[in-house]
Amino acid sequence: MTKVKPKILIPALFGFVILAILANLSIGAYQLSISEVVSVLTNPESMSPIATSVVFDIRIPRLILGIAIGISLAGATTLMQSSMRNVLADPALLGLAAASALGVVVALVLGFDFGGVAAFLLALLFTVAAFLLLLVGHFGGKRASAQNTLLIGVALGAFFLGLLGVLATSLDNPQLRAMTLWSFGTLALATQTIAMVAFTASVIGFAIVWALAPKMDLLLLGERMARTLGVETRKLRLVSLLMISLLVTAAVYGAGVIAFLGLFSVTVARALVGPRHRPLLLTSALISVLTILVCDLLARSIAAPIDLPIGFLTSLIGAPVLIFILARTAND
Amino acid sequence: MTNSSLLQLTDGVITRSDETLISQVNISLEAGEVVLLTGPNGSGKSTLLTALAGEKFLASGSLVFGTTERSQISLKEMAKKRSLMLQQDEAIDQLQAQDVLELADISASIPAYAKEFISKISDNENRDKTLGSLSIGQRTRVFLAAIATQNSQVMLLDEPTAGLDSEAIALLSDYLVAHTQAGGAVLLATHENSLRNIAIKELAIAEKRLTARNLS
Numbered sequence: 001m002t003k004v005k006p007k008i009l010i011p012a013l014f015g016f017v018i019l020a021i022l023a024n025l026s027i028g029a030y031q032l033s034i035s036e037v038v039s040v041l042t043n044p045e046s047m048s049p050i051a052t053s054v055v056f057d058i059r060i061p062r063l064i065l066g067i068a069i070g071i072s073l074a075g076a077t078t079l080m081q082s083s084m085r086n087v088l089a090d091p092a093l094l095g096l097a098a099a100s101a102l103g104v105v106v107a108l109v110l111g112f113d114f115g116g117v118a119a120f121l122l123a124l125l126f127t128v129a130a131f132l133l134l135l136v137g138h139f140g141g142k143r144a145s146a147q148n149t150l151l152i153g154v155a156l157g158a159f160f161l162g163l164l165g166v167l168a169t170s171l172d173n174p175q176l177r178a179m180t181l182w183s184f185g186t187l188a189l190a191t192q193t194i195a196m197v198a199f200t201a202s203v204i205g206f207a208i209v210w211a212l213a214p215k216m217d218l219l220l221l222g223e224r225m226a227r228t229l230g231v232e233t234r235k236l237r238l239v240s241l242l243m244i245s246l247l248v249t250a251a252v253y254g255a256g257v258i259a260f261l262g263l264f265s266v267t268v269a270r271a272l273v274g275p276r277h278r279p280l281l282l283t284s285a286l287i288s289v290l291t292i293l294v295c296d297l298l299a300r301s302i303a304a305p306i307d308l309p310i311g312f313l314t315s316l317i318g319a320p321v322l323i324f325i326l327a328r329t330a331n332d
Numbered sequence: 333m334t335n336s337s338l339l340q341l342t343d344g345v346i347t348r349s350d351e352t353l354i355s356q357v358n359i360s361l362e363a364g365e366v367v368l369l370t371g372p373n374g375s376g377k378s379t380l381l382t383a384l385a386g387e388k389f390l391a392s393g394s395l396v397f398g399t400t401e402r403s404q405i406s407l408k409e410m411a412k413k414r415s416l417m418l419q420q421d422e423a424i425d426q427l428q429a430q431d432v433l434e435l436a437d438i439s440a441s442i443p444a445y446a447k448e449f450i451s452k453i454s455d456n457e458n459r460d461k462t463l464g465s466l467s468i469g470q471r472t473r474v475f476l477a478a479i480a481t482q483n484s485q486v487m488l489l490d491e492p493t494a495g496l497d498s499e500a501i502a503l504l505s506d507y508l509v510a511h512t513q514a515g516g517a518v519l520l521a522t523h524e525n526s527l528r529n530i531a532i533k534e535l536a537i538a539e540k541r542l543t544a545r546n547l548s
C-alpha cells in the first residue's frame with residue numbers, strides 16, 4: 001500500500017477539523033451564523049446573553065470534550081495496538097472503556113458527583129485493574145493468541161457492563177436516566193469542569209505517548225530486537241499501560257463508552273501513513289477528532305430536538321468503514 | 333586470558349523452560365575473532381546466543397563485556413556492545429525496509445566498510461517496500477543491514493543466511509572479516525561452508541557440553 005505524504009494529509013485534516021469546530025459552534029437548536037460565533041468569541045459583550053451562554057456554557061464544553069475524546073481514543077488505541085501487537089485492539093472492544101464506565105458508576109453509587117475528580121480517579125483505578133486482568137489473560141502462562149486476547153477483552157467488557165447495569169439501578173431515577181444515556185456514549189452531559197478535566201488528562205497523556213513514540217517504534221521490530229537495541233521494554237509496557245488507562249479514562253469519564261472511534265481512526269490512519277508512531281498518532285488523532293465532531297453534529301441534528309447518543313453514530317459510521325478497510329487490507 | 337576479550341562467559345548454565353540445555357559453559361570472544369557455533373538441532377545454539385546477548389536463559393554464571401559485568405551495563409550501553417540476529421525476526425510486516433534501518437541506527441558513526449556492506453546488501457530500490465512484501469532472502473538482507481547499522485562490537489548471529497544467494501553470502505563473509513579486523517568479534521551459527529571458512533575457532537555443543545577447538 002502506498003503511503004500518503006503527511007505534508008499534504010496533516011494540513012488537509014487540520015483544515016477539516018477547523019471547519020468542523022466552526023460548524024459545531026454554529027449549528028444546533030439555537031442557530032448562530034459563523035460571523036455571530038466569531039463575534040461571541042471575540043467580543044461577547046456585543047452579543048445577546050442567550051447567544052453567549054449557548055456558546056460558552058453548552059457548545060464550547062461539548063466541543064472541548066469531543067476534542068479531548070478524539071485525542072485520547074486515538075492515542076490509547078495506537079498505544080494498545082502496538083504494545084499488544086494486535087491491530088484489532090481497541091479500548092471499547094477489549095473492555096477497558098466499560099471498566100472505566102463502571103468506575104464512574106461506582107463513584108456515583110458511593111455518593112460522589114458525576115464529572116467530579118473522585119469519579120475520574122475511580123474510573124482510572126478500574127481501568128488499570130481491568131487492563132491488568134486483560135494482560136494476565138494475554139500473557140498468563142503462555143502468550144495467548146491475538147484472537148484469545150480479543151475474546152477475553154470482549155468477555156471482560158460484557159461483564160463490566162453487566163455489573164454497571166446492576167449497580168446503576170440503585171441510583172436515583174433522574175441520575176439513572178442520565179447514566180443510561182451516558183453509557184451509550186454522549187457529549188450531552190458536558191460541563192466546563194468535565195471538559196477541562198478530560199482535556200487536561202488527554203493532552204498530558206497524548207504528550208507522554210508522543211514522547212514515547214521513538215521507543216514504541218523500536219517495539220515494532222519485536223520485543224527482543226527492541227531490547228537488543230537498548231529499549232527497556234518492561235518499563236515501556238508499564239508506562240504504556242498507565243497512559244492507555246489515563247487516556248481511556250479521559251475519554252469515558254465525561255462521555256461514556258464511545259464505540260469504534262479509536263479502532264476506526266487508527267485503522268484508517270495506519271492505512272494512510274503506515275505504522276511509525278508519530279505520523280500515526282498525529283493522523284489518527286486528527287481523524288478521530290474530525291469523526292467525533294461530525295458525529296456530534298449529526299447526533300444533534302438528524303433527530304432534533306432529540307440529542308442522540310453519539311456512540312450510536314460512531315458505531316453506524318465506524319463499523320462499516322472498518323469492515324471495508326479490513327476486508328481490503330486482509331491480503332497485505 | 334588476554335585483555336582484548338570483548339565478551340566472556342564463565343561457568344555458565346543455559347536453561348530453557350526449566351530444562352538445562354548446556355552447562356559448564358566457558359566462552360571468551362576476543363577482538364578480531366570469527367567463531368563458529370555448531371551443534372545438532374535443538375542442542376541450544378539459539379538459546380546460547382540469546383543468553384550471551386545478556387537476554388534471559390542464563391541460569392548461572394558470570395557474563396562480562398570487556399571488563400564490566402552484564403548487570404552493571406544499561407540496555408542502552410549493551411546495544412553498542414552486542415547485537416543479536418536470530419533466525420526469525422518478529423518485526424511487523426507493515427514496516428518498510430527503510431524503517432528497519434532507521435530504527436537500528438543507534439551508532440555514533442558507521443565505518444566505511446559497513447556503509448558499503450549496507451548499501452550493497454540492502455537493495456535501494458526495495459527500501460520503501462514493506463517487510464511483508466519481501467521474499468525471505470530480501471528480508472534477511474534487510475536485517476543484516478540493520479545489524480551492520482547497529483554496528484556493535486560483538487555480533488551474535490544465528491543462521492544469518494536464510495534465503496541468501498551466493499553473492500549476498502560473499503558480501504556478508506567479507507563484511508564480517510572487515511568487522512573483526514576493525515576490532516569486533518563474531519559468533520556465528522551456520523551451515524554455510526563459505527562462512528565456516530572465515531572462522532578461526534569452533535565451539536561445538538554435544539551432550540550438553542561446549543567444547544572449543546581451533547580451526548585453520
